[in-house]
Amino acid sequence: MEMMNWLPEHSAALQDLRARGLSYSEIADTINATFNTAYTRNAALSRAQRMGLVGLERLEPSLPGHLDPPKPSLPELPRIGRLREGRAELTPDLLRGPKIFTETVEMPQLRCAAVVPRHLSLLDLKPGDCRYPYGGDSDGETMTFCGHPCRSGSSYCTPHFHLSRDPEATARPVLSAAWLQAIGAG
Structure with a gap:
């Protein structure tokens, strides 16, 4: 498996495309077409997990068997300051683990x-x-x-x-x- 480091502009594009509701395979295809990279769906998903983006819902459900070639560029949308209203920020309490492992059990x-x-x-x-x-x-x-x-x-x-x-x-x-x-x- 080849290790690829995500450049900041690639991560920003992933965040923007995920906010637009694209699937991770569509995100990988778009980033690859835009930046001439070779990210896979799983690479995009893993990077999104590390960035804390995985819990976001897609705007539209994906269609099974829908395999259009990637579009080289998307129309520019205004950048969103926050990905979604009400998204919980990662706090030390959320990063520590489940309560059952931190509480004293009799x-x-x-x-x-x-x-x-x-x-x-x-x-x-x-x-x-x-x-x-x-x-x-x-x-x-x-x-x-x-x-x-x-x-x-x-x-x-x-x-x-x-x-x-x-x-x-x-x-x-x-x-x-x-x-x-x-x-x-x-």
Whole structure:
């Protein structure tokens, strides 16, 4: 992809043509014909985004399949001081990002197991030791494991077994009586 720098007169023409309601492909074609450049529709659109012009509405809807050759020059219209009345100016509040990322969010109370882990490495774990992991959340942080004796039929000790289960989900039967009757097992 070839990088093209927009000259100030090209940017001014883009702003003027966008204010007149031209599409970005028409803008690129007009600027190319006027200044002997090779801007694409996407280049015009990207430059308009950087200039803050993208939110402007077109004066007329575009017609699908309408591909007239570009007109070399448009009649001069008086320059408009502002692009459109009521256009919001970019303020630091708008540039910071959505509020959801800037506000403090109250975290829910997390459940925790009533056990002090032994923090064994994977190599130190023996058969029958709890494999509930601790750490390893960030790059380079070592992961350790609980290491207490496992509950029978589980890889976790009893406190970690209960911590890893949803109390409401385990209260519901996995297969209902209606399901068992439907498959002929009930």
